[in-house]
Amino acid sequence: MSPTADDSGTTTPGGTRIADFEADTRAHRRLYWTTEPAELAATVAEHTEAAGALLTRAGDGSGADGGDLSDETAVRSALAESLLLKGRIELLALRDTDAARASLRRARETAAEAGDPLLEAAALAHSALLAEDRAVGGAEGEGSGEPAAALAAARALLTAAGTPAAGVLDWLDAVESERAVRDGEYARALRLVGRVAEARSRGEAHPVPEWLDWCTTARIGMLKGRVQLAAGLVSQARRTLLYAMGGVAGDDHGQRAQFYAGLAAVEAADDQGYEACGYACRALEHIEAGGDVMGVRATLTQYLHDTCVEDLYQSLALSPSEPAVPSDITQVGGPGGGGGGAPRI
Structure with a gap:
């Protein structure tokens, strides 16, 4: 049974039950950053199964409120968000693309039924990442196939939605940047991530919906660092990741694990094996403290090598994790803007 907002495991008929369903949806949104992926996916799957009965109650008037179109819309919006989270x-x-495809399709359809173009566009944008990566060296901006169609459809929905969609349009640039990296279009990816980084620095001008809580300055910074690394801009990627990590709380173990994993990748690309190992150990330390909430552990094994591993890991385990932010970094350099790391658009 999906846990309710007050952890009671019980609900009451009609409007209160709908309110509980919405509250649980918001709770799962927060758990995304603190819960093992497989565990949360199972919890959200259970949660979505409860929506059918609620929609029946809202539609046929059997609930305490006598049935209300606004109730049905509320359930569909919450369900669409839950399906998007699951996807x-x-x-x-x-990395289960078949399951993700089914969840995102349902999210898109449910959001459309709820009349929520922002959620519908978000589900479409995610589906652009389902297609296999194109071989490196494809013509820049060729934009062929399923990903381009999904992104174009998402952008059309957001454009039609007007001002309320401005922040989601910023995030869409981040998705397109991730897609460009996968297709080897590094110059285009750098331009896109630079644009979204600049836009998010003016975040108050472009607010995002509550469910889009992954579109933060630090997370966009993580993406930019990853794009720079993929483009071979190793020094810039290092600076970007270190700078962006300065905005992450010390007890945000999931996000810190991601940043340290990204820094391990940077040092490995720079043939700095000992440093790569050290950052990988730091990432493991945060995983031990907060769980493998981002599925980062699997990416670390390639950086844990040589005899440095045991000594580093033991020494790091005895000391608190401290932000590795040089005091003289005052701005992010490199083409396009600021930020980087593992792909978590």
């Missing part, structure tokens, strides 16, 4: 976990953490 994100399956796509980005569990």
Whole structure:
């Protein structure tokens, strides 16, 4: 049974039950950053199964409120968000593209039924990451096939939605940047991530919906660092990741694990094996403290090598994790803007 907002495991008929369903949806949104992916995916799957009965109650008047179109819309909006969350976990953490495809399709359809173009566009944008990566060296901006169609459809929905969609349009640039990296279009990816980084620095001007809580300055910074690394800009990627990590709380273990994993990749690309090992150990330390909430552990094994591993890990385990931010970094350099790391758009 999906846990309710007050952890009671019980609900009451009609409007209160709908309110509980919405509250649980918001709770799962927060758990995304603190819960093992497989565990949360199972919890959200249970949660979505409860929506059928609620929609029946809202539609036929059997609930305490006598049935209300606004109730039905509320359930569909919450369900669409839950399906989007489930699809994100399956796509980005569990790497189960078949399951993600089904979840994102349902999310898109349910959002459309709820009349929520922002959620519908988000589900479409995620589906652009389902297609296989194109071989490096494809013509820049060729934009052929399923990903381009999904992104174009998402952008059309957001454009039609007007001002309320401005923040989601910023995030869409981040998704397109991730897609460009996968297709080897590094110059285009750098331009896109630079644009979204600049836009998010003016975040108050472009607010995002509550469910889009992954579109933060630090997370966009993580993406930019990853794009720079993929483009071979190793020094810039290092600076970007270190700078962006300065905005992450010390007890945000999931996000810190991601940043340290990204820094391990940077040092490995720079043939700095000992440093790569050290950052990988730091990432493992945060995983031990907070769980493998981002599915990062699997990416670390390639950086844990040589005889440095045991000594580093033991020494790090005895000391608190401290932000590795040089005091003289005052701005992010490199083409396009600021930020980087593992792909968590």
